[in-house]
Amino acid sequence: MNSKIIKFTDQAPKEAPNPLNLPSKFRRLNYAYLDEDTKREIRRGLLKAVAVPGSQVPFSGREMPMPYGWGTGGIQVTASLIGPNDVLKVIDQGSDDTTNAVSIRAFFAKTAKVKTTTITKEASIIQTRHRIPEDRLTDDQIMVYQVPLPEPLRPLEPRESETSTLHALKEYGLMYLKLYEDISVHKEIAISFDYPSLVNERYAMSPSPIPRFDNPKLNMSKALHLFGAGRERRLYAVPPYTKVAPFDFEDYPFRIQDFVGGCALCGSVDSYLDEIVIDDKGGRLMVCSDTDHCQKMREKSGGEQK
Amino acid sequence: MNEKSILKAQNLTKNYGSQVGCLGVDLEVYPSEILGLVGESGSGKTTVLNLLSGRLKPDCGSVLYSMACGDQIDIHAISEAKRRAISRSELGFVHQNPVNGLNLNVSAGANIAERLLSGGERSYHRARAKAIKWLEKVEISASRLDEKPENYSGGMRQRLQIAKNLVTEPKLVFLDEPTGGLDVSVQARLLDLLRRLQADLGLSAILVTHDLGVARLLSQRLMVMKDGRIIESGLTDRVLDDPQQPYTQLLVSSTLEV
Known part of the structure; x- marks a missing residue:
């Protein structure tokens, strides 16, 4: 058989491949792939994000061994949180067995020596793209979201200086403008995923591309929700028991699919x-x-x- | 005039590097009057307008505005949040080019509704009803409510921009060459509209123009600017019929007669 095929197992390899014959101190990958300084920086960012729910915190996003758009933000958040006692579940579009989900599970099984699972209840960290599990989350679980576009105002306002001013002043009239336009054109609010919501009655947040079906699950959730955008280099969070209210009109209220x-x-x-x-x-x-x-x-x- | 002014500017000065924007400008606007500001290109008219509306910070001087609630505030001393809130509720700004004042990516209705929604309106139907009302007030058919302003003619865009500004019933409107770039018949309709709205709503306005005809038709008082200073001011008819300063005389005599 071809011996070059790398086999992913739940067991970490004794030694990382060493094609350049580097001395052993350069040879080994750090625990959970990222170096400790990077993890520390991300943890500090996450603490700030939790302290100011829904607000975006910049971080210096590292290059990851995968392309942007495949969950580099989520992986960095998971890597900075994970420890040997964690049990990891990864879902992609709700499914545990898609390529991306399987690869990310194998990645952490190999680099962080953690147990992985597909069962929501057993997991302590759930990294996700596009869904929140149907099972109620508990207060000892952490959800990690892979976010492509963290700025909810970006489609309406291209300038970063202006969007950060709008957040600072809590001016979200533009959001209602988008809803007004949707109702005028489509007779209903036509946002089916990534439905912008107001967190803790203060910051507008993009909940990443989850269907609007999942928005109510964020509201007053027992779990901690952490969001990582790798390409845009932003972190944000919804702490447990935090109000998350979708933007809507009193005569066109938010409803799920x-x-x-x-x-x-x-x-x-x-x-x-x-x-x-x-x-x-x-x-x-x-x-x-x-x-x-x-x-x-x-x-x-x-x-x-x- | 013993009435209380709605806007009072004192010693407004703005330099752009070594270039003078405006120098020691004092002016007052009283309720329900239109104050005209004329002068050649580069004389500092637009600088003054931007300073008065809070869009530009002066090097020195103050702009005192009497709010609807009666309090007097300095436009440049209040917080950014408050200044923006006042700018989109109690003040209006009509740009010469409607493209600068409109959002061309959303419908005409959404353009008018924007100020209401930013001000906290949370009912779609109420916002829409007001948009229809104001579209009709500026003589645009309600059937074009959901059309994007890209499809509108220049004159219609300018009227839409006026509707967008007036929907929150501001007390004071800044008009920057509102009829510039429109052909004369469209200009005439727009001037009629502005005069009617001003009479109906008791608006105050500051009108910047280089068209003395427009100034005579709309404004009660007139100020003439040259090289960043106000060189002459008075009732519009007095300034235009009996100009005192050599430059004003030149300006008035340069107007083409038809």
Whole structure:
């Protein structure tokens, strides 16, 4: 067999590859990949972000062994938090078994020697892109979000100097302008994901590209939510038990997406559904996007039937 | 005039490096009057307007504004937050080029609603109803409410900009060459509109123009600027019919007769 294929295991390798025959002190990667100074800087940034909920804190984002857009911000946050006793879950679009989720789990299994899981309840850190798990989070869990565009005002105002002034003065009229325009054109608020919200009645925040279905899960959540944007080099946070209110009009209130019928696999009626094309004749299935939740529901109903 | 002024500027001075923007400008605006500011290009008219509206910081001098609630504030001494709040509720600023005063990426309705939404309006229907009302007031058909101003003609854009500024019923409006760049028939309609709105709402305004015809038609008092200073001021008819300063005489005699 080809011996050059690197095998990912839950066991950390005894020694990192050493093609240049470097002396051993240069050879080993630091625990959880990032050097301690970088982790320290990110932790300080996160403390500030938690202290001022929803406000964006700049950090000096490192180059990561993956391209921007694949979760470099989230990985750096996770790397600065993770310890040997943590249990890590990574989801991408709600799923535990997509390429990105599998790779990031393997990355930390290898570099931080942590246990990984796909079960929401077992995880102490959940790194995510695009979803918040359907299961209620607890107060000993941390959610880490991979954020592409941290600035909620950016599509409306291109100048950074101006957006930071607007945040400082809590001037969010532009946000309502966007909603007004949506209703005039589409007869409803047409933001289906990354729905801007006001955190702790003070800062406007982009909740990263989660569907607006998940916005209510942020409000008064027991878990700590940390957001990392690698390319834009920004950190922000929603601490536990913090108000997160979506922007809306009193006569056009915020509402989540609703689905006709439940999940085709587990029958769940209160979860976010993905449309899966199953053949080339237009056949479609609506199934849970949260694979762990779907699995659990199927096991439960299967158990009852037996 | 024993009435209390709505805006009072004292000793306004602004230099751009070694260039003089304006020098020791004193002026007062009284309720429901339009004050004209004329002079050639580069005489400091726009500098004065920007200083008065708080868009530019003076090197020295003060601008005192009497708010709707009766308090008097110095536009340049208050916090940025308060200045911005006042600028979008009690003051208006009509740019010569409507592109500078409008958001071309959103509909006309959204342009008018913007000030209301920034001021805390949280009802879509109320904001929209007011946008329709003001669109009609500036003689634009309500059927064009959801159109983007890119599709509007120059005259319509200027009227939309006026609606956008007046929707919060400001007390004082700064007009920077509001009829510049429009053809004469469109100018005439716009001037009619401005006169009517001013009479209906009891607006005060400061009008910057180099068109003496526009100044005569709109303003009650006139100030003439040259090289950053005010060289002559008085009732518009007096200044234009009996100019005292040589420069004003030149300005008045340079106007083309049709």
